[in-house]
Amino acid sequence: MEELLKVEQLKKHFVTSRGIVQAVSEATFSITAGETLGLVGESGSGKSTVAYMVMGLYQPTDGNIRFKDKNIGKYHQKRPLELKKELQIVFQDPGSSLNPRRSVGKILELPLKIHRIDSQFNLRKRILDLLDMVGLPKEYETKYPSSLGGGEKQMVAIARALSTDPSLIVLDEPTSALDVSIQAKIINTLIRIQKERNLGYLFITHDLSLMRNIAHRVAIMYLGRIVEQALTKDFFETPLHPYTQMLLASIPVVSEEEEKIKPERITSVGEIPSPVNIPPGCVFHPRCPKKMDICSQEEPTMVEYKPGHFVRCYLY
Amino acid sequence: MKEVLLDIKDLQVHFRVYGGFLKVLNGTNMRVYSGEKVGLVGETGCGKTTTMKAVMRILPKPHGITPEGKIIFKNKNVLSLKTQEIERLRRNEISMIFQDPTAALNPVFTIGEQLLDVFRYSKKNDGLKGKTLKQMAVDSLRAVALPDPERILASYPIQLSGGMRQRVCIALALANQKQLLIADEPGTSLDVTIQDQILRLIHRLAEERNMAVILISHSLGVIREWTERVYVMYAGSMVEEATTPKLFSQPLHPYTQALMECVPRLTGMKTNEGIPGRIPDYFFPPTGCRFHPRCPKKMAICQEEKPPFYQIDDNHQVACYLYKGES
Known part of the structure; x- marks a missing residue:
């Protein structure tokens, strides 16, 4: 399969007055066409920073981002227009990512004009097609974001991301600001569009049960590092890293069948430390129920436990 | 028979806005027994929050009004209490934890100043010295599993993490042996592992003190794990009430059923298309059952009259005409 995006040893450090914030220390993953990679982590784990580096909103401190075999680890100002057309993003809060003073039609028109997707005469038809694709009626063209519900706004943001016909979309917690009743519809639309257009998704979220339903592969981040990466099925059947187990055990579920899948109750303790003072050795050891002597001394490396299932822990 | 602690009867809350009223609560009924987790x-x-704000009498003034209904707390109608009495109630009997702990704490006072105030102004603590009060504050922080309470008393809210702030809010809420704790989405703005810790803490403290808890959440998973009895609310009134295991094994109201199907499962079963439409406009709420415009099983009668509660069995009632014959 064609590899769309390949991220290797990505690093991002921010220099602040309180010291160096090591937002991302080690991220390596790849996404092929038509695949969804779920990037999961708590707040402060660096998952959004990874997304912004892929989008070119931040310059990586170190490491490579390769898109269709070209190195693209540079700032968005330096990126060619054709590349920006290929990569699109949907943000968490549609209330602040849509311009309140432009109608839905105008919002969708702008990327079409910038990237000269079509001639002036076809623009309107394009806009109506986009609305149709996300399941909004065509009257919405003249509406303003303030008169739409949260779910509808997010649909407009998705339509805008689709307008340039990209091959990879970064979804930065697209449903976490919305109710479950609306979330289901958005997720189904995203899955349908992915199948129609063979899109790659980098799906960022903190909701693991959502990942179970849409991701092909899952990567768990903790304090700037990917600590486990596996195919969704393997990941939920045999979670390896103690952090993953803690995360899974913490999810409130709604049925008995789900309760059975959860690892035996590992009580979650402590909080994610600040990325300014990273603990020595394995970054998870202060919260880990299975820690050993070596964990506080040296950082473990990523090992392939079985084909396609990677974990960063001394237990394996 | 358990003692009824809080009884909300046909409560209506309207908000005065330009050009009329938003009719938000439309005959809400709810009952909480002492020591129970609802x-x-x-x-x-x-x-959900509006109902609880009415109980605490903290609806925005002068826009929020309660034209009808009663809120009986320990044989007293909260809605007709004088300001002094309601303040005493908030100080000693009922307290509330809000969703966003950052907004709930005052940023310009230290945790110690805010926490000591609660102890200082309680009647029970009259005549106690500053030193004893401070010890009480330290103990209350220790009870919510905060490490190094002395340092936390001296710090400002901004110096603490989200999970720690929420623990401080719980400590504030639990001061003075309250009988009812209203927890309004206490973990929603936090990470899952932290949410789990906070909910477990509330559960443990409630058990220890035999305190009743009303847990508000939009997450069905949270409700299932941490409550004994559930009320499902839609557009200003209760649509279903049952013991927690019963509600999750046998949801009856079409709204409850639709809501359950929307939740992504850890087992990876397919999710449905969501619930079409959205919460109604409270300026012109739908007539009859307020869910009928979104309901897949609506009948002619649904548009005409608000359905009453039908008792299905001892601990399950539902407000839907589908179950008219079964009660």
């Missing part, structure tokens, strides 16, 4: 679940904007 869940309140529903979508955003269906009136």
Whole structure:
């Protein structure tokens, strides 16, 4: 399969007055066409920073981002227009990512004009097609974001991301600001569009049960590092890293069948430390129920436990 | 028979806005027994928080009004209490934890100043010295599993993490042996592992003190794990009430059923298309059952009259005409 995006040893450090914030220390993953990679982590784990580096909103401190075999680890100002057309993003809060003073039609028109997707005469038809694709009626063209519900706004943001016909979309917690009743519809639309257009998704979220339903592969981040990466099925059947187990055990579920899948109750303790003072050795050891002597001394490396299932822990 | 602690009867809350009233609560009924953990679940904007704000009498003034209904707390109608009496109630009997701990704490006072105030102004602590009060504050922080309470008393809210701030809010809420704790989405703005810790803490403290808890959440999973009985709310009134295991094994109201099907499962079963439409406009709420415009099983009668509660069995009642014959 064609590899769309390949991220290797990505690093991002921010220099602040309180010291160096090591937002991302080690991220390596790849996404092929038509695949969804779920990037999961708590707040402060660096998952959004990874997304912004892929989008070119931040310059990586170190490491490579390769898109269709070209190195693209540079700032968005330096990126060619054709590349920006290929990569699109949907943000968490549609209330602040849509311009309140432009109608839905105008919002969708702008990327079409910038990237000269079509001639002036076809623009309107394009806009109506986009609305149709996300399941909004065509009257919405003249509406303003303030008169739409949260779910509808997010649909407009998705339509805008689709307008340039990209091959990879970064979804930065697209449903976490919305109710479950609306979330289901958005997720189904995203899955349908992915199948129609063979899109790659980098799906960022903190909701693991959502990942179970849409991701092909899952990567768990903790304090700037990917600590486990596996195919969704393997990941939920045999979670390896103690952090993953803690995360899974913490999810409130709604049925008995789900309760059975959860690892035996590992009580979650402590909080994610600040990325300014990273603990020595394995970054998870202060919260880990299975820690050993070596964990506080040296950082473990990523090992392939079985084909396609990677974990960063001394237990394996 | 257990003692009824809180009884909300046909409560209506309207908000005065330009050109008329938003009729938000439309005859809400709810009953909480002492020492019980009750869940309140529903979508955003269906009136969960409004109901609880009415109980605490902290609806925005002068726009929020309660034209009808009663809120009986320990044989007293909260709605007709004088200001002094309601303040005493908030100080000693009922307290509330809000969703966002950052907004709930005052940023310009230290945790110690805010926490000591609660102890200082309680009648029970009259005549106690500053030193004893401070010890009480330290103990209350220790009770919510905060490490190094002395340092936390001296710090400002901004110096603490989200999870720690929420623990401080719980400590504030639990001061003075309250009998009812209203927890309004206490873990929603936090990470899952932290949410789990906070909910477990509330559960443990409630057990220890035999305190009743009303847990508000839009997450069905949270409700299932931490409550004994559940009320499902839609657009200003309760649509279903049952013991927690019963509600999750046998949801009856079409709204409850639809809501359950929307939840992504850890087992990876397919999710449905969501619930079409959205919460109604409270300026012109739908007539009859307020869910009928979104309901897949609506009948002619649904548009005409609000359905009453039908008792299905001892601990399950539902407000839907589908179950008219079964009660």
